[in-house]
Amino acid sequence: MSAAWAERAPKAARDYMDGRRLDEVECIVADIAGVARGKAMPASKFAHQDKFYLPNSIFLQTITGEWADNPSGAFTEPDMILTPDYSTATAAPWTADWTMQVIHDAMDQQGNPVPIAPRNVLKRVVGLYRERGWRPVVAPEMEFFLVARNVDPNQPIIPPMGRTGRRAAAKQAYSMSAVDEYGKVIDDIYDFAEAQGFEIDGILQEGGAGQIEINLNHGDPVALADEIFYFKRLIREAALRHDCFATFMAKPIEGEPGSAMHIHHSVVEIATGRNIFSDERGSETEAFLHFIGGMQRHLPAAVALLAPYVNSYRRYVPDFAAPINLEWGRDNRTTGLRVPISGPEARRIENRLAGMDCNPYLGIAASLACGYLGLLEQEGPRAECLGDAYMSRDELPYNLGDALDIMSESSAMRGVLGEEFAAVYESVKRNEYKEFLQVISPWEREHLLLNV
Template identity: 60%
Template sequence: MAPAPSSDWQAALPAPFLAYRGDRRLEEVECIVPDLVGGSRGKAMPSHKFSPDQTFALPTSLFYETVSGEYVDIAGIENQWTEVDMVLRPDMATASAVPWAADATLQVICDLEDRHGNPVSIAPRNVLKRVLDRYAEHGWQPIVAPELEFYLISPNLDWNDPVKPPVGRTGRPGSARQAYSMVAVDEYGEVIDTIYDYAEDQGLHIDTLIQEGGAGQIEINLMHGDPMALADQVFYFKRAIREAALKHKFFATFMAKPMRDQPGSAMHIHQSVLDKRTGQNIFSNPDGSESEAFYHFIGGSQRHLMEVMPLIAPYVNSHRRLTGGMSAPTNMEWGHDNRTTGLRIPNARPEARRVENRVIGIDANPYLALAASLAAGLKGMTDRIAPRPAAQGEIWTDGAILPEGPFDMLAAFNEAHEMRALLGAEFCAVLSAIKLAELNEFQREISPWERKHLLLNV
């Protein structure tokens, strides 16, 4: 079948994109895929070279890199460095504007297949699809709502220099402990306005925006919905937020713990599950009480989230957030309206009953973090895992404490045979190798703290 004429597919693009384009000519199309870090890789082309029916190719080696760009030899992959091509198949449901581009530009997230049409198992989007398919087999539809925390910071041009808070419209650097302050939000109003503009152009929906507890720390809450759609939104939002900050000569960072004496940044995920046939929240019984599925989801999260920490706290810096003693949970306990627990149950009507995972960092790949969190809850429901009793009052270092460090997290992941089978054995083998290489590379680094305190004092 010949590709559709340009005018046909362009006319079918989402309304937000058509409004953004206006009477301009579409100049360029970006075909992108999320990598293991959660960044965008892909190909850009003139619009006349693109068709929704056309496929493109990228080598598998883009998934064999650490966050620093080092390639890793991975045991069990035959002929790894032949770098066979993956097929990029555009998912036109994700078509969105690139509002920071000089000309009218479209971006489209692509699914990845091998040359026989099979999903590439190590692609993050396909890892999440695999978990969602398991929910569908039970007639269930998970619903999620992410919260995105990030920092606006002064441009950091020398990575030996500490990160500094941004200087806002008053000319003074941001200060901490300004949570929910509208004055603090107004301090960076031009950046916030640009984020809103970019979101509107892209068809992304913001629920609320607040100032968080750190200096220059912002939180954006997204509307609840389908996990794949929300993962795509987080993927798009991160790029848009960075570009909005750069437009106003700020940096936006999604490091979990960018400043030593400031709170870390999380990606809290609110999770519930619907019966696909009835549309009812299975976490609540008909009389409004908490259901067995609700408790089992918590039980599975308590048992299995400990095993998948490399997906939800993927870097050494992620662990700094979880042990910094500032707002982040250190345990996998649960409680009603209790922000000291890793699993919080917000106050909500029975139809909106949900479990908030507060352990996930904003540095996590959204597809992999959602896959891990939902997989843990799914195992709880299918295996009928009972949770521990709900925590009462403040709880910091009681109960099930998170693993001591990133090497412990990786060791637990390597032994998590049930979760690895659910997420995909090949994907887990690749991720394990990448994470070990990153940890070993970090271990070779000599930090400024060591030079400051050890160079002349020992």
């Protein structure tokens, strides 16, 4: 690692490369799906190169590799200028050689942030808070499944084999023995995270077979979205070392719970460092209720970003621990918006609607956008739900097409996220939805082929 690198890279990156010769640097950005796009180059070349180029069409690529229509017209694929954000430099400890990863800022040729780049969308939303004298703070939770290797998409996903020689069992939430079943994967996750400088707040067994939850400490939204972006790859690589897959699909296994990315939110006043959700006496503020009210009013328009695939809506079914409602409540896990137990300084709101399949930059941006709009509108929420919110009325779209329709009609949400981004996102997702509707499922062949 060169001297210039050492000055600007985080301590964990410098420690990882201490006394070693860096071989390669992966220069990456997150696309609409949250997939890492970019190029790898020799470390010696990277040390003397302050930018590189990629076409902006990478943000028009669908999850299947097809290309969506460009809402702005001509498909000319102009180059973006990508410059390294050295604060994101981190190891790739699973590689055979000494490799670093660096997230890059995407700018157009006039030096402006590319408005359709997901990381820039989140920066835009955080900037709107900053203009009001606020600093948003988030704490994400990541749920995912470890599953047996699946090389035939026509076959169902099944749980992985544990150290006992038995398949991972469901309904073992918080069981330490269940976590021990795949302890070697967990060990590698910890080791990789330490090498990359990421702090894990806790790991626990969730309710599904082979389902794990990782909690992260609270902090800056962009930095934590970067961590989740990195964590998804880290976890997949740890699983592959032990002959299984890690999946972040919202609903990978029929009959099992889905995987969420719960997002805890608070807002700090920049001038004073005070959590605006608590007053001097430690009581809830009007701003706290306004934030909840904004989430209740605007989350339907954000669902297309929180649940971005057709599979996402398989998680939104009753009786599978999914909060399919816009109710709010204190310490009530049946509500979509939960207020956890905390002291006044840590008062926060947990959005339980986002799936783990969402792009972390876009999921956090959309969630923060709802709260921001609430703070501006200054309207409170409806009455707190004191009972079982699973029994509440349907308010959310339950398929991707309907979610996109609601998003397209919301001038408020599009205004916060950016009109150009919203148009591109809708184009990509409608293309994916159209592709899915052309696929005939096994259920249709089984029940309709000879019966209708």
